[in-house]
Amino acid sequence: MCQGTRHQAVGAARICRIACVGLHWAQGLASLPAGERIAVMEDATKVDEAWRNLLNSSSGWWSGDSVIRAAYEHPTLRRLLPFPTHGTLRFYTTPRPPWPAQPADSLPFIVCGAPPYRIFTAGYGQLIGEANTAEEAVTLLVASLPAGLAPRG
Known part of the structure; x- marks a missing residue:
């Protein structure tokens, strides 16, 4: 895996990001037109960067939070954009603007902190x-996600 690997050369880091994108998005990309594949790969890079920043952060309430680490370990959640806010961990399927007309906050989320952890529907x-x-x-959160959930570009 590319997470945790340190590269001194910019070119090597870029190759690593491309490899990570390929690992995360290989399934389903072949059926998309070339332009959409590029957008999906860019979105995957943004999701990977968001996770990396979240996991490596040394500031913020989420620093070292066990829910953040556990969420990252789950492959379904690792494909979604993580968004820590107000003591909660939320997930979005649309990682970049333009945001949809309807609010993207339609997925369940976890209230972090200390046990017991509470899982709520949106809002x-x-x-x-x-x-x-x-x-x-x-x-519990993954079991509550909509069937066939896949990130959108």
Whole structure:
């Protein structure tokens, strides 16, 4: 994997990012027209960068948070744009503007901090459940995602 690898040459870092994009987006790209493939690959790079920044951050409430690490470990969530805000970890399927006309906040999210971790539907509409560990919270959140969820470019 490319995460955690340090490169001294800019060219090597770029090759690593391209390889990561390929790993994350290989399935499904072949069916897209060339222009859309480029947009999807750019979005994948932005998602990868967002995760990398989130995991490597030494400031902010999320620094070292076990929910952030557990979410990154799940392949479904790793493909979505992570967005920590107000003590919660939210996910978006559209990683770049222009944002859709409808609010992108339609996915369940996790209230971080300390156990029990609470998982809510968008907008605190309904409590989905509580979990005693970060891993259980991630599992509950993923089980609550819409069927066939895939990031959009």
